[in-house]
Each structure stands twice: as C-alpha cells, then as structure tokens.
Amino acid sequence: MRAVIQDRYGSAEVVRVGDLPEPVPADDEVLIRVRAASLNGSDRENLAGSPFYARLGGLRRPRHPVPGSDVAGVVAAAGSAVTAFAVGDEVFGELAGYRGGLAEYVATSPRLLARKPSGLSFLDAAAIPQAGCIAYRSTRGIEPGDRVLVNGAGGAGGALIVRLAKHLGAAVTAVDRGDKAEYLLQLGADDTIAFEHEDWADRRDRYDRVIDLVGHRSPFQVHQALRPGGQYLMVGGHARVLLAMFTTGWSIRKQGKRVKVLAVPQSRADLEAVTAAVVNGDATAAVDRTYSLEEAPAGFARLAAGDNLGKILIEIP
Numbered sequence: 001m002r003a004v005i006q007d008r009y010g011s012a013e014v015v016r017v018g019d020l021p022e023p024v025p026a027d028d029e030v031l032i033r034v035r036a037a038s039l040n041g042s043d044r045e046n047l048a049g050s051p052f053y054a055r056l057g058g059l060r061r062p063r064h065p066v067p068g069s070d071v072a073g074v075v076a077a078a079g080s081a082v083t084a085f086a087v088g089d090e091v092f093g094e095l096a097g098y099r100g101g102l103a104e105y106v107a108t109s110p111r112l113l114a115r116k117p118s119g120l121s122f123l124d125a126a127a128i129p130q131a132g133c134i135a136y137r138s139t140r141g142i143e144p145g146d147r148v149l150v151n152g153a154g155g156a157g158g159a160l161i162v163r164l165a166k167h168l169g170a171a172v173t174a175v176d177r178g179d180k181a182e183y184l185l186q187l188g189a190d191d192t193i194a195f196e197h198e199d200w201a202d203r204r205d206r207y208d209r210v211i212d213l214v215g216h217r218s219p220f221q222v223h224q225a226l227r228p229g230g231q232y233l234m235v236g237g238h239a240r241v242l243l244a245m246f247t248t249g250w251s252i253r254k255q256g257k258r259v260k261v262l263a264v265p266q267s268r269a270d271l272e273a274v275t276a277a278v279v280n281g282d283a284t285a286a287v288d289r290t291y292s293l294e295e296a297p298a299g300f301a302r303l304a305a306g307d308n309l310g311k312i313l314i315e316i317p
C-alpha cells in the first residue's frame, strides 16, 4: 500500500511517500481503508520529536513509521472478536497510538471509532477527532457572557474552540501571530492579540477561562489574567511549563482561580458529542488546504512552517 513514511525525527524533509505492506488486523482490530486524514499540532510535534512527550513512544525514532492520528474511512476487514463494526461501515476517529493514519490502510482498535454521519464527507469527518475532542473538553461549562481567551487559536485546533465558545455565548479573545488576525476574526473571535506585540498575561483580572494550546508561562503568571473564579487550562506547550503546572498549578487557589493541565481523554463519547455539534452547525473545523497522499510531504512542510490556518487535510480517494 502507499503510505507516508517518517522513520526519524527532524524537519519536514524526513517525510516521504513509499510502499509498505498492508497491515493485518488482530482479532480485536478493524482494518480501515482510509479515505481522508487530517494533521494536528501533535503531528508537528511528532515530526520534530519535541516537546519530550512527543518521544514517549519512541525515544530515538518514531515507534511507528507512518504518522497521522485522525482518519475517516471504510471498514475493509474486521477481526473475529469485533462486534461493533462490520465490513463496509463508514467510520472515523483518532487512532489509539496517534500514528498510522496517513496510509491507504490502517489496522486499529475499534474502541475509539465512531460511525461517520451520512451528512458529513470523509474530509469533514477527518477534520474533527483530536481538535474536536480538545474543543469539547476545554469549552465545557462555559456560560453565556464568559470572557474566554484562546492562546494559539490560529493553528489546527483553534477554530473549533473559538466557534464552540462563541456558540456557548462567550466573548472570545483569540491570540496568535499578528498576520493571522483577520482569519481569527473570520472564525468569530471578538478580539485578537498578536503575541509578538502584546503579552495577554499582562491583562490582569480579565478572563473567566484561558485555553492555552501553546503554554509557556508559569502558573503564577497565568493566574493573574483570570477573574475571580476563573480557570486556566493548559492543553499543550512547553514540557518545562507542563511539569510546573502539574507540580504547583494545583496550589493556586486565590479568589477561587484554578490553574491546571487539561488532559483530554481519547473518547468515542466525546467524539460523538462534538460531531453532533458540527452536524447541528454549532461549530465547524476550519480547513486550510487539502492534499493528496502523494502530496502529503508538502502538507507537512506547511504544517512545520506554521503557515496553516486551520486543518490540513489529506485525501486518499
């Protein structure tokens, strides 16, 4: 089968397209004929092998040569112990090991897969899983009128967060590179901050919730931007800060403010919930560009340069 291959960490040049044997599903796995996949910020991290958590499954080289965690496709075979899906079912989801999706076929546990709604194309469905589940968890509990800041809103996953927060009635400030401001306003943000020119954490007592996709400030810095009762959720960012959030974030309780790492579980129930919001029109992923499988290295180059506004999609007809 044709597959994207990344067998070492590095820049986008390490990504190529080649031939690999078709995977054989175990008794408890399904084989998916992949029709579409999407790239996330985590694929950029897995390409570089940085921050350190990107190497948890493979210290010196990726443990699986095929990148790609988010897929949509058709069940081509099912192991004897699989009861949830049958050959021909249209499915989508995030792969349990976060890799293997950028290929004509992938074998995976059906545990995290959901049935693709008939009204969604394979491309639309592939854009949802990781970004959608992050958006779903990070926006839960937002109330109408809340002031929400999304740091790193211009990348792969920010659009779903901004749009879900707006749907819940929040006033949203979106932070990213200055040249992404117009895009962020088009997503529905009320206000933007260019991180090169202003540090949002200097805005004191301002936000009911901060959702940080690229955390690099200490717990003590970020809590100052919260209003009483507000919460800061670190979704991604520097490993050093992640450790600080785990070790000291819990201790910040002044004025009911909470500072913590948001661990987003891989969950079929969350995927179904956020997909229902997409189908209802409450939120949509932003699509940057669509590439064929053979063009995937160009997609990785765009992702690695940070030029994507929203999701990069890979179509495998």
Ligand SMILES: NC(=O)c1ccc[n+]([C@@H]2O[C@H](COP(=O)([O-])OP(=O)(O)OC[C@H]3O[C@@H](n4cnc5c(N)ncnc54)[C@H](OP(=O)(O)O)[C@@H]3O)[C@@H](O)[C@H]2O)c1
Binding pocket: 040, 041, 042, 044, 045, 130, 134, 151, 152, 153, 154, 155, 156, 157, 158, 175, 176, 177, 195, 213, 214, 234, 235, 236, 237, 262, 263, 264, 265, 305, 306, 307
């Ligand atoms: N917590 C969990 O359980 C969990 C689960 C899955 C994934 N994640 C993590 O969640 C993150 C997902 O985000 P994503 O897919 O949307 O990532 P992304 O595509 O990399 O987007 C991040 C955005 O932030 C921008 N940015 C870079 N430096 C910034 C700064 N100093 N201030 C503000 N914005 C800045 C980037 O711009 P440039 O492109 O120009 O750099 C980019 O637009 C990843 O780190 C991933 O590992 C967490």
